[in-house]
Amino acid sequence: MMITERGSTTSMLATRKSSTPESGSTTAKNPSTTTTTTEEAVVYLNGNYSFWPMENNAVDIISGLYGEGANSPTYVTPGITGSGYALKLIRTSKQYIKIPSIKSFAGVSFTVEMWIYPTTLINGDHFFGLFTQYTRSSKDYSLQMMIRGLKLSLDFYGGGIDGATSLTTNTWYHAAFVYDYPSKTQTVYLNGYQDGSHSSAGPYLGTGSSINIGMHQDGTSYDYFDGYIDQVSLTMAVNSADDILDDATLASWYSFDYEITYDSGPNKLQGKAVDLTLASGKVDQGLNFSLNSSFYQIPGYVLLGVKSSSFSMSLWVQRTSTGGGTLVHYSTQTDGQGWCIVPIGFSSAGNIIATAWAPDNQVTGPVLSVNTWTHVATTYSQTDGLTLYVNGVYVGSTAPQSNDAPGTSVILTLGNSLGGGRCNSKSIVTGTFSGYIDEFRVYSRELSAREVSALTKDKTCIDGIMNENETDIDCGGSCLTCAVGKNCTLTKDCNNVQCVNDICASATCNDTITNNGETDVDCGGSNCSPCGTGKACSGAGDCAIKSCVSSTCKNKTCSDGIMNGDETDIDCGGLVCPTCALYQMCKVDQDCSTGSSNISCIDGYCQRASCNSSWSTTGITLFSSSTRLTCTRMFIDSNDTLYGADKDRHYIWKLSKNAENAIIVAGVYESAGSDSAKLHYPEDVYVDRYGSIYVVDTNNQRIQKFINGTTHGITIAGQTGLGGCSLNRLYYPRGFAFDPTDTFMYIADRSCHRVVRFSTNSISGTDGIVVAGTGRSDNTIETLNGPYNIRYLSSINNDLLIVNWDGHSVIRWTLDATSGTFVAGLPGISCSNSVCLFEPADVRIDANLNMYVVDEKNHRVQMFCENSHVGVTIFGNGVAGDSSTQLNSPRGITFDSAMNMYVCDTGNKRVQKFLKL
Numbered sequence: 001m002m003i004t005e006r007g008s009t010t011s012m013l014a015t016r017k018s019s020t021p022e023s024g025s026t027t028a029k030n031p032s033t034t035t036t037t038t039e040e041a042v043v044y045l046n047g048n049y050s051f052w053p054m055e056n057n058a059v060d061i062i063s064g065l066y067g068e069g070a071n072s073p074t075y076v077t078p079g080i081t082g083s084g085y086a087l088k089l090i091r092t093s094k095q096y097i098k099i100p101s102i103k104s105f106a107g108v109s110f111t112v113e114m115w116i117y118p119t120t121l122i123n124g125d126h127f128f129g130l131f132t133q134y135t136r137s138s139k140d141y142s143l144q145m146m147i148r149g150l151k152l153s154l155d156f157y158g159g160g161i162d163g164a165t166s167l168t169t170n171t172w173y174h175a176a177f178v179y180d181y182p183s184k185t186q187t188v189y190l191n192g193y194q195d196g197s198h199s200s201a202g203p204y205l206g207t208g209s210s211i212n213i214g215m216h217q218d219g220t221s222y223d224y225f226d227g228y229i230d231q232v233s234l235t236m237a238v239n240s241a242d243d244i245l246d247d248a249t250l251a252s253w254y255s256f257d258y259e260i261t262y263d264s265g266p267n268k269l270q271g272k273a274v275d276l277t278l279a280s281g282k283v284d285q286g287l288n289f290s291l292n293s294s295f296y297q298i299p300g301y302v303l304l305g306v307k308s309s310s311f312s313m314s315l316w317v318q319r320t321s322t323g324g325g326t327l328v329h330y331s332t333q334t335d336g337q338g339w340c341i342v343p344i345g346f347s348s349a350g351n352i353i354a355t356a357w358a359p360d361n362q363v364t365g366p367v368l369s370v371n372t373w374t375h376v377a378t379t380y381s382q383t384d385g386l387t388l389y390v391n392g393v394y395v396g397s398t399a400p401q402s403n404d405a406p407g408t409s410v411i412l413t414l415g416n417s418l419g420g421g422r423c424n425s426k427s428i429v430t431g432t433f434s435g436y437i438d439e440f441r442v443y444s445r446e447l448s449a450r451e452v453s454a455l456t457k458d459k460t461c462i463d464g465i466m467n468e469n470e471t472d473i474d475c476g477g478s479c480l481t482c483a484v485g486k487n488c489t490l491t492k493d494c495n496n497v498q499c500v501n502d503i504c505a506s507a508t509c510n511d512t513i514t515n516n517g518e519t520d521v522d523c524g525g526s527n528c529s530p531c532g533t534g535k536a537c538s539g540a541g542d543c544a545i546k547s548c549v550s551s552t553c554k555n556k557t558c559s560d561g562i563m564n565g566d567e568t569d570i571d572c573g574g575l576v577c578p579t580c581a582l583y584q585m586c587k588v589d590q591d592c593s594t595g596s597s598n599i600s601c602i603d604g605y606c607q608r609a610s611c612n613s614s615w616s617t618t619g620i621t622l623f624s625s626s627t628r629l630t631c632t633r634m635f636i637d638s639n640d641t642l643y644g645a646d647k648d649r650h651y652i653w654k655l656s657k658n659a660e661n662a663i664i665v666a667g668v669y670e671s672a673g674s675d676s677a678k679l680h681y682p683e684d685v686y687v688d689r690y691g692s693i694y695v696v697d698t699n700n701q702r703i704q705k706f707i708n709g710t711t712h713g714i715t716i717a718g719q720t721g722l723g724g725c726s727l728n729r730l731y732y733p734r735g736f737a738f739d740p741t742d743t744f745m746y747i748a749d750r751s752c753h754r755v756v757r758f759s760t761n762s763i764s765g766t767d768g769i770v771v772a773g774t775g776r777s778d779n780t781i782e783t784l785n786g787p788y789n790i791r792y793l794s795s796i797n798n799d800l801l802i803v804n805w806d807g808h809s810v811i812r813w814t815l816d817a818t819s820g821t822f823v824a825g826l827p828g829i830s831c832s833n834s835v836c837l838f839e840p841a842d843v844r845i846d847a848n849l850n851m852y853v854v855d856e857k858n859h860r861v862q863m864f865c866e867n868s869h870v871g872v873t874i875f876g877n878g879v880a881g882d883s884s885t886q887l888n889s890p891r892g893i894t895f896d897s898a899m900n901m902y903v904c905d906t907g908n909k910r911v912q913k914f915l916k917l
Helices: 241-249 449-454
Strands: 049-052 068-070 074-076 086-089 096-099 110-118 127-134 142-148 151-155 160-162 173-180 185-190 193-198 211-213 215-218 221-224 227-235 250-254 272-274 277-280 285-289 295-301 311-319 325-331 340-346 351-356 361-367 373-381 385-390 393-397 410-414 435-443 599-602 605-608 620-624 633-636 642-646 651-655 663-667 682-687 693-697 702-706 714-718 733-738 744-749 754-759 769-772 787-793 799-804 809-814 821-825 840-845 851-855 860-864 871-875 892-895 901-905 910-914
Touching (some): 110 241, 127 215, 127 221, 127 227, 142 215, 151 193, 160 185, 173 241, 241 250, 250 295, 311 325, 351 373, 361 385, 633 682, 633 892, 642 682, 663 682, 663 693, 682 733, 769 799, 787 840, 809 840, 840 892, 851 871
Antiparallel strands (some): 074 086, 086 227, 096 211, 110 173, 110 227, 127 211, 142 151, 151 160, 173 185, 185 193, 215 221, 250 435, 272 295, 285 435, 295 410, 311 373, 311 435, 325 410, 340 351, 385 393, 599 605, 620 910, 633 642, 642 651, 651 663, 733 744, 744 754, 787 799, 809 821, 840 851, 851 860
């Protein structure tokens, strides 16, 4: 959001710049222009604009509203700009930023924008403060910009607006909160688009209080944000919808008219020019690619690194030679390698090509003329697929499809693939581009055909003059649509509002257009009346009958596919609808099916009573840190001898049945090392029928085998100290499993996001075979996300149960299959209810095929009955603690022959035994 003057890094005191040819924009390629406003000019203490880039501190680099960390918040890298830092706040530690300087928001307009990455969200009446000022708990005296439940919210206490969109965790969002004092209107924007608006609000009256970033206050009650916050700005005026859309979605814009590396977009991604010269461009200056070594490189595209994330690219191209060549290259390494693809380039015949990946597709355009400027644009969304435009004209598109991405920040290279000549490119012949490039723009949204067309108008649509067939300055006619209040001739000149008396009117609930946050024409949303039957909706509140089915308002029935009325699950339960089946939600036993015996409503789900807990919930401490013994995971042999891996003290212990003291059987106590006698952070242990001990030696990147009676291990998988994802290496393995004959072992290779099979008689450097995962972290059925441990299910088709620690799930995978089936947790979502997991660490299955999962960060052990996705807590209460009924970050479990359960209560440095009842 920070805009810099030429040669300056901090200049945006009272200026904003139009970075796209949006309606009402002013002169292009001017790093700052003045925003007009209908309010009387006011001089504010500390200035009209503040900006906190969160670069390892909470300094306002514009106007001096410096922040102070409360309860020791930290900063992480990279932030949303792909470099630098972002503020990290931990809710449970009550961390936030306090800005003690007094700033008055009373009786004025203002805009707050920021990037947020929530790591915890809770539905219902829960608050996550973002930008707040508290005077007292009275109407209009508490300024709260926050997440309420799962939605953005702007509230002055007793009256406010919630957004319509539910947020999810572990995703970057651009949030904007606007208060227009003259019209008394509160508006929230999500990712650049209006998400809710409320009139007759305020004004805010509070004065004399500090600003808080990441904290919500109501009297003596405080609620904190959990996650990352970056690029926070405060403007004491109403930022236009166009400016907010640019701030949220214009990833970069290189006009090459100022400093050659200067980014005119809001993120200020610093470019790098190698063997390039400035020359006459399509608009003022452009880049001349004249050498085989010429390239222009830009790091920091965070959102391009997200799988199936929408994007658009636009540039002017003039070729000086024919044949192939790279226009745009994606990679995760500066040499063009790592994860890499070529999204735009030329075929051997000179056709312009655009590509998308997984599934691999391309759109082929015409051969571009030599020595002629041509505009090229690509747009992508999962619903519309990839589209190619040439000179603003639609060329073609793929069908709706996903698009692959590395899951980390992307580096773009223009005019060269560097060392990535073998990267995925379809029909593009990679190599050096010869010619000129100008006006390179990247957006994190799918541009419309009209927006693409406007980008082809040279300066006409961005020259600050009303010319050609425009109806106002740079809008209407062939340019982009005009904003409210601008001149128009026809309604099509206006941005989704009516043209009334030659002026683009404000949106209303009777203008026959779907706008103003409506879900259908003049109905739905937070501003207009609910819609009737058959109208579009996004939730039950948009419908007069309070029933939204498949985005349409429909009458409530017991077969409408949604949970409504007094139903306890979709179309079942309650007094009217049929009873619910096994594992559906319920409130009382009568909600559950009576067709099968022994089904009751247990913990809110229809379950067989036999699945209820049958262990004592009070643990017995076998040994703890006071006796020098703790564990990450354990193994029990057929004689009930217990073995444990102590990762912190780097050894393996053994406790025989009825013995009082354990002995060391592998590794050297409290001595990490990489020779054959030592271990470094061992995480799992297994003992075969011959008494040989196998150890996952995590930080040595290997599996060690200690033949019975020896204290020196043999490396049978991986290479000591050499981590990596080639087939003969491991990268921080965490757990393993063995087949019934001990012929093969299956290793959870966490940092390579795969399961690898090795023979138990292999040697160091031997290639393994990948049996699950693609090597790319994701939460699909084809991929793994931080696999942490495995169980081999010889009783079920020789399947593997794989725990995804980073993916918060358990997936069942048949050997030789290319995908699995999720059997526990919500993939990619961390939460704490009965269908959720939060960093699960271990899994076991009993003779009745009930599954037991160690839910580490929820501090509990969950039991899942056969074929049930609903967990029952059998140990722990969800809160970390050291009492006999609590656990603290448990990591492993095992059973003895009597089905007593042993738990590695790792955070408490003890082993707990829970007796079978």
